[in-house]
Amino acid sequence: MPKTKTRTEFVCTACENVTVRWEGQCRSCSAWNTIIERRDAGRFTWLRSDVQDAVHLADASVEDLPRMSLSSGEVNRVLGGGIVPGSLVLLAGDPGIGKSTMLLQVAEEVARRYSSVFYVTGEESVSQVKMRADRLGIDGQSLYILTQTNVEEVLARLDERLPALAVIDSIQTMYDPELSSHPGNVSQIRECARRLLEWGKANNVPIILTGHVTKGGDIAGPRVLEHMVDAALYMEGDAVSSWRLLRAVKNRFGSTNEVGVLEMTGMGLRDVEDPSKSFLLDRPKGAMGSVVVPILEGNRALLVEIQALTAPSTIPTPRRVATGYDAHRLLLVCSVAMRTCGIPLSDYDIIVNVTGGLKIAEPAADLGVALAIASSFRGVPMPGDVASVGEVGLSGEIRRAPQTERRVKEAARHGLRKCLVPRNTDDIACGEESLHYQRVDTLAQAINMCLPITRHISGAAA
Ligand code: TYD
Ligand code: MG
Numbered sequence: 001m002p003k004t005k006t007r008t009e010f011v012c013t014a015c016e017n018v019t020v021r022w023e024g025q026c027r028s029c030s031a032w033n034t035i036i037e038r039r040d041a042g043r044f045t046w047l048r049s050d051v052q053d054a055v056h057l058a059d060a061s062v063e064d065l066p067r068m069s070l071s072s073g074e075v076n077r078v079l080g081g082g083i084v085p086g087s088l089v090l091l092a093g094d095p096g097i098g099k100s101t102m103l104l105q106v107a108e109e110v111a112r113r114y115s116s117v118f119y120v121t122g123e124e125s126v127s128q129v130k131m132r133a134d135r136l137g138i139d140g141q142s143l144y145i146l147t148q149t150n151v152e153e154v155l156a157r158l159d160e161r162l163p164a165l166a167v168i169d170s171i172q173t174m175y176d177p178e179l180s181s182h183p184g185n186v187s188q189i190r191e192c193a194r195r196l197l198e199w200g201k202a203n204n205v206p207i208i209l210t211g212h213v214t215k216g217g218d219i220a221g222p223r224v225l226e227h228m229v230d231a232a233l234y235m236e237g238d239a240v241s242s243w244r245l246l247r248a249v250k251n252r253f254g255s256t257n258e259v260g261v262l263e264m265t266g267m268g269l270r271d272v273e274d275p276s277k278s279f280l281l282d283r284p285k286g287a288m289g290s291v292v293v294p295i296l297e298g299n300r301a302l303l304v305e306i307q308a309l310t311a312p313s314t315i316p317t318p319r320r321v322a323t324g325y326d327a328h329r330l331l332l333v334c335s336v337a338m339r340t341c342g343i344p345l346s347d348y349d350i351i352v353n354v355t356g357g358l359k360i361a362e363p364a365a366d367l368g369v370a371l372a373i374a375s376s377f378r379g380v381p382m383p384g385d386v387a388s389v390g391e392v393g394l395s396g397e398i399r400r401a402p403q404t405e406r407r408v409k410e411a412a413r414h415g416l417r418k419c420l421v422p423r424n425t426d427d428i429a430c431g432e433e434s435l436h437y438q439r440v441d442t443l444a445q446a447i448n449m450c451l452p453i454t455r456h457i458s459g460a461a462a
Contacts, residue, residue, distance in 0.1 A: 080254015122173025238357025324354030
């Protein structure tokens with residue numbers, strides 16, 4: 001690569017004011033700690049500068065992007081069909097979630113099916129990568145491992161070999177010797193990513209970067225790269241569960257509504273063919289406090305089990321604990337159940353858990369949570385073939401949930417017989433006569449319908 005003379009400059013991230021040295025406070029906008037270092041030369045050379053005529057949008061055609069498709073349908077789905085040559089992809093997630101594992105599997109496949117792959121690791125030694133490869137059953141033909149953290153050296157090696165794909169694990173360990181700041185610093189992360197991006201675009205080689213998210217997704221992490229990369233994928237999951245969700249938060253070559261479901265096994269990550277079935281596999285029959293809820297992850301409806309346990313509290317302020325569900329919404333649901341359904345929960349500890357380590361962010365699960373709590377409290381199991389969808393409002397009304405039809409269809413596909421839906425739901429062309437959807441107005445109505453008190457008495461006596 002031709003070496004160009006470069007110099008560094010300092011720029012305020014708030015007002016873009018440029019200075020020659022670092023300062024704690026920006027002279028232009030007076031903001032503190034907003035000045036970062038960056039390289040000056042050739043900053044945007046990857047952007048198109050050749051003169052082109054404007055095209056009438058009506059005459060424009062959609063290019064069919066060439067893609068390197070992968071055997072993992074779930075990873076393909078999130079990428080929008082495969083890896084696009086020249087694209088820069090960020091794979092972020094908590095440390096230990098499985099990023100390196102996934103990328104080694106992807107690298108091996110691309111190396112086997114296309115041509116050589118460069119796997120640059122700044123975190124592990126070659127023997128550590130080899131140990132992981134052995135565990136995954138990868139022999140590593142055409143897969144080159146480079147332990148290097150100097151981005152210039154990395155680019156020089158990439159130039160020599162021009163691989164089909166380059167993996168950089170992780171971008172936080174890379175540094176540009178032209179900059180004085182430490183690796184992992186925002187300016188280093190940005191600059192290294194920019195140089196890799198420039199190289200990838202110039203040579204039409206796709207590059208995948210990994211990035212660790214710090215607790216709370218802080219700014220020094222991969223977030224700063226989101227605007228720069230073509231696709232930003234996040235791998236999520238619970239440390240104690242084996243499910244992993246792969247989510248696209250940005251994708252220039254595909255939809256951001258796609259979510260892939262993977263499972264970490266002893267042999268690496270594998271696709272979960274039917275996530276709903278897997279999530280419900282361990283569901284006990286006739287258990288109290290267990291409800292099936294179809295949630296939406298991107299465009300995908302997934303059935304999950306919500307469990308609740310109510311138990312007399314031994315402390316003055318009873319506990320409300322939620323795992324995988326918003327603690328504030330749990331308080332809301334409990335208060336509404338107390339006020340509008342007459343369920344006296346004030347002396348009870350309440351524990352809610354979404355099984356499989358999944359996290360539900362949408363209010364559409366409220367009805368399911370309320371039913372699970374009421375089921376546990378009344379000692380009446382929910383009928384095993386009933387699912388429920390709906391947001392609980394403060395007056396006890398059940399409010400509409402987005403894409404109810406998609407959820408109901410997923411419930412029908414898994415053999416459920418009935419689904420409670422909010423009253424104002426549009427007609428659902430279910431196409432599945434086996435499932436009956438039932439509109440409900442209020443939480444009290446839903447609870448009395450599914451968990452009648454008479455059954456409580458006979459259930460308690462049994
Ligand atoms: P890793 O890919 O190193 O995580 P990251 O790169 O995101 O930090 O994954 C580490 C975890 O995955 C570790 O706890 C071991 C586990 N693992 C498996 O369960 N099965 C496997 O086949 C592999 C390779 C790892
Ligand atoms: Mg790793």
